[in-house]
Amino acid sequence: MIEEKLSKNVFKKGESPHIQIKNGCGFNMGLKAMVKLCPAGLYREGEDGTVTVSVDGCLECGTCRIICGGEILFWRYPAGGTGVQYRFG
């Protein structure tokens, strides 16, 4: 149901990712929590335990920004004309 609603949104890529994990922070516990907390399911934990993020489909909800903070994530809104375009609700 949620996936069906999210699939109606449109995401336009920017020139660079608007969220990036800072160097050396891939094992942070806040990032590991984001694997379950990100409503768009964009955080993944690899077999070696390192967490990565792919911003395609980001809802710009800010949850990861609050949970991880600026020491772990470089977070900004996408440039104008890029990012999510809501099509449902």
Ligand code: SF4
């Ligand atoms: S802003 Fe929200 S949707 Fe985007 S990556 Fe962070 S938690 Fe996921």
